[in-house]
Amino acid sequence: MKGAGVIYLDAVWLLNLLMDAMILYLTQGVVRARSSKIRMFCAAFAASSIVPISIFMPDLWLTSTLGKLVFSLLIIGIAFSFTSLRAFILQLVSFYFITFSIGGSMLGVHFFLATEISIQGGSIVTFSGGYGDPVSWMFVCIGFPCSFFFTKWRMEQVSVHQMKLENIYDVKITWNGKEVLCRGMVDSGNQLIDPISRKMVFLADHTVMGQFLEPEVLEKLQVDQILTSMEELPSDIQSSVRLVPFQAAGSKGQLLVTVLVDQISIVTPQGNLEMKQPLVGVQHHDLTHDRLYQMLIHPHIMVKGKTA
Template sequence: MTVYLDIIWILNFLFDSLLLFLTGLILKRRTKKWRVFLGGFFGSLIIFAPFTPFAILTSSFFKIFISILMVIVAFGFKRMKYFFANLSIFYLVTFAMGGAMIGVHYLLNFDYDLANALFLTHIQGFGDPISWLFVILGFPVLWYFSKNTFDRFENHKIQSDQLIDLEVFIFDKSVRLRGLVDSGNQLYDPLTRRPVMIVSLKKMTNLLPKEIIPIFNNVNQLWNESNEVPNEWGNRLSVVPYRVVGKDHQLIVTFRPDKVMFMQNEEKFQTDKLLIGLVNQKLSSDDTFDSIIHPKILTSAKGQQVS
């Protein structure tokens, strides 16, 4: 059997470098590209181990040593916690990519006759042979999807840390919502200086009289004489100017609730020092949250903790 050692070495060098690069992306490590490639170079040298007379070079201990060396070369050593984070994510990425490659390989039942003609490597005693052509084509695709998956997971985790359950009370009704605490929301009523929480109109229709729902859909309906606002709502409604990207001088109709109760980490706190503005759109494409909370609202609410 002919072994194209130079081709196998180049592929291992590129794959090891890509694994280190993906590790750096996940952990947001700032490192120079030449260090990543140097780490990949050291990792690729292990393919020459079977051709040496030293048995220790093919041992599990030496493989672990090489992986540690790769991580230190690529990202440096600052402290133990930093090092173990790099090493653990590197192993996670390696196992995930390797497992995905093997899984896709068996799922698609790759054509071995075609593979025999194109860069076939026989893995004696470890299952079916796998074509380097399949690896060359499959690895970049899996690497791309793995990177995007990790990015989405990270964004979801960051967003989850900013989510909070809440309940809006008005008159004898209430509705439970999930809110996203957004420091970018700096919307205030210019007269009362009360912060404004944005809520999807669809989530609030059960709390609102049918007569005033058109007002939240179109602020101009507020001045339409044909729309009669119930007396108990007359002093609760107000109009607040706000800005959106690309548009100035927009108006949003808000109302003053009796109170809003927040639930976070088994603690409850409430406030009535806010306004709620309703928008006729989904605030989250996947329904993760249905309201956007002004951070000042939480500051005020935490001063009124509920036992």
């Protein structure tokens, strides 16, 4: 046919697959829904399959308004776990809102660039090459990584807020061939991280550290003595000591004496959370007057997963 353009179906399908994945990731970040990479990929693949359906079966009922609504319900059902009807409707509405927002933005860019646009069969058609709309590719290249990191950040925030901060867990500390059991509480105020190694810092009282160290060695692990008594410590202790700067509310910058232990394991109803080679801050006093717990757990270990 004279003047007919060539459409590269694989390229256009890939473009729609990435665009749908970006929209689903943004939806997940907005509604804070639980999902998995496999479910997100399957949902994006199902959503993008409307491309070959529209080309080869343009009269199929799925291309109608009702069909597109049913198709959207299927996409949301694949992407996110069903928890309640209210959550499902919120996910669907957010999915449409983000889709319309991105679509409107793309139309605005087309208008700004004076791109030729027409309406054919109820669909907006842009006149470009057979590899897909370049503006859409631009949105994918810029928006996909942004949506991924936005969703990742949002889901980490949700994990921190949803965990039971007041719960106390059994904790096992492994260091220098010894294992010590204690009780630890998740402390949302403990955001301390070593600025050099980026390792999380846990806090343990003297009753815990006293099971690893001799009393005279533990006494030397105080900030006002560590610099002058470092050479008097055993070589394995010297190699484990780290000084971490911190600033408490209403005070100037200070240093915290920490030791690099082999592993910390936290027992939770969902399974053990394990952190390899974290830093443990040495506290020379009880963390609570009733000694209900002996360690303050860094909250981000609940975000990092079972092995961090």
